[in-house]
Amino acid sequence: MxxxxxxxxxxxxxxxxxxxxxxxxxxxxxxxxxxxxxxxxxxxxxxxxxxxxxxxxxxxxxxxxxxxxxxxxxxxxxxxxxxxxxxxxxxxxxxxxxxxxxxxxxxxxxxxxxxxxxxxxxxxxxxxxxxFIHPRDPHKRVDSMPSSRHVQVEIDGTLVADTRRPVLLFETALPTRYYIPRQDVRLDLFTPTEHHTGCPYKGTAEYWSWRGDADVPPNLVWSYPEPLPAVGPIRGLLAFFNEAVDIIVDGERQERPVTPFSATLKPSSPRGPAPA
The missing domain is CATH 2.170.150.40 (Domain of unknown function (DUF427))
Incomplete structure (x- = not known):
């Protein structure tokens, strides 16, 4: 009934x-x-x-x-x-x-x-x-979960991140985002930018851009230094746009998803979109 x-x-x-x-x-x-x-x-x-x-x-x-x-x-x-x-x-x-x-x-x-x-x-x-940005949707969930999955990130064939202690962020209608400890990311290959965005579910993000010659969009990496309490486990960790990099999880290369962010993730874009 x-x-x-x-x-x-x-x-x-x-x-x-x-x-x-x-x-x-x-x-x-x-x-x-x-x-x-x-x-x-x-x-x-x-x-x-x-x-x-x-x-x-x-x-x-x-x-x-x-x-x-x-x-x-x-x-x-x-x-x-x-x-x-x-x-x-x-x-x-x-x-x-x-x-x-x-x-x-x-x-x-x-x-x-x-x-x-x-x-x-x-x-x-x-x-x-x-x-910030817009009201929270009561029909949407955002969950951050510590994991022991083996997550690797490559840009144009270069391994830029390798961890077995990621935090996985699951958000309704979006692909899983992999948040990686800074010690497990080659931050020397990236440059911090002045770009910041706000998210009503996670807080205010800061960004980094790729320093190499690969044809990738700017503001490719982000982090929440002071996330909202509901997603506290992602504090200070780094995430990459799945749509623009290669992510390997437990040895399986993931397909690049097509999301509402895909259209704005272009190498010529002066600024990246708000992270998911």
């Missing part, structure tokens, strides 16, 4: 939006002003975005800080109806918020967040933890 639907069941609107209530306490801050403070947010998935966004009941939003958008970005969100500029003090942020036309979400306001720096609020918090 199938379980009955619950209040947390995923719902679908005629416009193709998927949404569900969240029980997390979410706050958004601009400067020293709290613009959003909600214990009843909803998570919304747009058809063209792989990650969720939050929308909030109007009563939980400082609507007195919102102004009708001077130049509304129509068409940037699924069925978006009304855009707002955010005005805090002397600063005005264009198209910082919007509404969805769906009847289910008519009394909610969404804010820019996902990969749009400078277009939204300065900080977001779930409970007391700051969240």
């Amino acid at each position: 199938s379980p009955l639907p619950t209040e947390r069941s995923l719902r679908t609107t005629p416009e193709g939006l998927h949404w569900e209530p969240s029980e997390r306490w979410v706050r958004g801050v601009k400067g020293d002003v709290t613009v959003v403070d909600s214990r009843h947010p909803v998570l919304v998935w747009e058809p063209e975005l792989p990650v969720p966004q939050y929308a909030f009941p109007r009563a939980d939003v400082r609507e007195d800080l919102l102004r009708p958008a001077k130049n509304p970005h129509t068409g940037t969100h699924t069925g978006s109806q009304i855009f707002y500029d955010l005005e805090v003090g002397d600063e005005r942020v264009a198209n910082a918020a919007w509404t969805f036309p769906s009847a289910d979400l008519a009394d909610h306001i969404a804010f820019e967040w996902f990969r749009r720096p400078g277009r939204g609020l300065d900080h977001w918090y779930e409970e007391e933890e700051e969240i």
Whole structure:
């Protein structure tokens, strides 16, 4: 017998939006002003975005800080109806918020967040933890597990890493990432870069690029020096993009996966993508 639907069941609107209530306490801050403070947010998935966004009941939003958008970005969100500029003090942020036309979400306001720096609020918090890039997806798992597998990494035939003490990171819908102790990586073959990215599941990453002549993308290697507690075992370890290097696990050469990152992993790319 199938379980009955619950209040947390995923719902679908005629416009193709998927949404569900969240029980997390979410706050958004601009400067020293709290613009959003909600214990009843909803998570919304747009058809063209792989990650969720939050929308909030109007009563939980400082609507007195919102102004009708001077130049509304129509068409940037699924069925978006009304855009707002955010005005805090002397600063005005264009198209910082919007509404969805769906009847289910008519009394909610969404804010820019996902990969749009400078277009939204300065900080977001779930409970007391700051969240970056986008909200965490409750239907996605990220697990880091110490292992004794024999993992080797080659670039253009050169062995650059060899370990029997990796940490394997399993993330829904992405290939396994192999995090390797620094002592087991030929870091002398790489150069640290100024590139950094944030991940809501793992934290802030730092990068290295290959110093050799191989035709590989920049920012090929990354590490989380201060990972979030949930993935603490990867602290300070190094990972390589499976899509761009050769990885051998227990003597078996792995096929290079095709992922959403593959298109941006090009030798001519000035910057690498956010790591997975």
